[in-house]
Amino acid sequence: MITIRSSEDLVSHLNTIPRSSSIGIVMTMGALHDGHGALIRQCASENDVTLVTMFVNPLQFAPHEDFRSYPRTPEVDSQLCREWGASILFAPEAHDVYPSSFDTHVICGVGNADRNEHSEGAYRPTFFQGVATVVAKTLALTRADRCYFGLKDAQQCAVVKRITEDLWLRCEVVLVDTQRESDGLAMSSRNTYLTESERSEASVLWKALCQGKKLWNGGMRDVGKLRDAVKQDITRHETLKLMYVSVCDRWTMQELHGHLPHDRRAVVLCVAAMLGRARLIDNIVLEQ
Numbered sequence: 330m331i332t333i334r335s336s337e338d339l340v341s342h343l344n345t346i347p348r349s350s351s352i353g354i355v356m357t358m359g360a361l362h363d364g365h366g367a368l369i370r371q372c373a374s375e376n377d378v379t380l381v382t383m384f385v386n387p388l389q390f391a392p393h394e395d396f397r398s399y400p401r402t403p404e405v406d407s408q409l410c411r412e413w414g415a416s417i418l419f420a421p422e423a424h425d426v427y428p429s430s431f432d433t434h435v436i437c438g439v440g441n442a443d444r445n446e447h448s449e450g451a452y453r454p455t456f457f458q459g460v461a462t463v464v465a466k467t468l469a470l471t472r473a474d475r476c477y478f479g480l481k482d483a484q485q486c487a488v489v490k491r492i493t494e495d496l497w498l499r500c501e502v503v504l505v506d507t508q509r510e511s512d513g514l515a516m517s518s519r520n521t522y523l524t525e526s527e528r529s530e531a532s533v534l535w536k537a538l539c540q541g542k543k544l545w546n547g548g549m550r551d552v553g554k555l556r557d558a559v560k561q562d563i564t565r566h567e568t569l570k571l572m573y574v575s576v577c578d579r580w581t582m583q584e585l586h587g588h589l590p591h592d593r594r595a596v597v598l599c600v601a602a603m604l605g606r607a608r609l610i611d612n613i614v615l616e617q
């Protein structure tokens with residue numbers, strides 16, 4: 330595995346790779362865990378070259394968020410990337426990604442808070458714009474054939490799929506199942522913020538989502554009732570501060586209302602809550 334720290338060096342290196350080789354990319358913010366491992370391993374098994382990026386993207390953090398304290402473990406990450414089969418680790422500096430002349434932002438309607446008040450966009454005002462911008466410019470630079478994203482960030486997946494199509498980025502988006510701890514908690518770099526007692530409560534979100542799916546499978550199509558049932562399961566636990574429960578279209582992120590027809594497809598149930606210092610998100614697909 331080669332580690333590259335500048336966009337210029339990355340382009341020079343990519344130019345040495347034969348055109349017939351397929352390039353897969355996994356974008357991360359570092360502090361790697363087995364969730365990232367699943368993406369990198371799958372990428373390595375499906376492509377000739379596996380490029381992992383590691384960059385805590387300032388553009389997607391609002392001023393009140395945890396950009397400064399976000400966990401950074403570069404040495405361990407580098408070792409893990411090697412073990413999981415990465416060929417290139419690209420860890421650029423912020424001034425390379427966003428030089429002082431930088432003046433272009435990608436705004437995707439899917440992530441628009443007006444479309445869904447129960448979404449990441451509504452709670453994290455700069456999040457989707459920051460993600461869309463860094464993903465678009467990274468795909469433009471690397472010209473990867475496939476990019477791998479985790480379904481834990483379901484709304485991010487919807488935005489990435491939309492921008493790759495709309496901007497003709499010519500990259501296949503591969504979505505990978507959420508990797509979980511044994512009690513169901515979705516793996517996340519921010520789980521390291523949890524204290525021991527918070528950690529023992531953290532699987533409540535996944536349990537509430539499973540309960541929601543059970544109701545859906547049992548025929549419940551009244552979205553208001555479904556949302557309320559999931560809300561109740563979470564708010565019974567006082568340590569969890571619920572931010573939203575959303576039942577929305579998987580790909581447009583439009584919030585759904587009323588009574589859904591039984592043949593309604595592409596429905597996802599998403600939740601977000603604070604637990605101590607950690608902002609946890611999770612989701613379950615109700616209908617593919």
Ligand SMILES: Nc1ncnc2c1ncn2[C@@H]1O[C@H](COP(=O)(O)OP(=O)(O)OP(=O)(O)O)[C@@H](O)[C@H]1O
Nearest residue numbers: 357358359364478479481482507508516517518519
């Ligand atoms: N548990 C998981 N299972 C599968 N993919 C995951 C998981 N956690 C993160 N990913 C994916 O890894 C990629 C990089 O995510 P990122 O570096 O933000 O990690 P993270 O654990 O989601 O961090 P955090 O949630 O604390 O921001 C994204 O595509 C994300 O969806």
Ligand SMILES: CC(C)(CO)[C@@H](O)C(=O)[O-]
Nearest residue numbers: 356357358386460463482
């Ligand atoms: C896709 C991403 C690497 C963009 O900064 C980030 O949002 C993440 O880690 O999911």
Ligand code: BAL
Nearest residue numbers: 358389390456482485
């Ligand atoms: N996992 C998505 C990146 C973020 O929370 O900023």
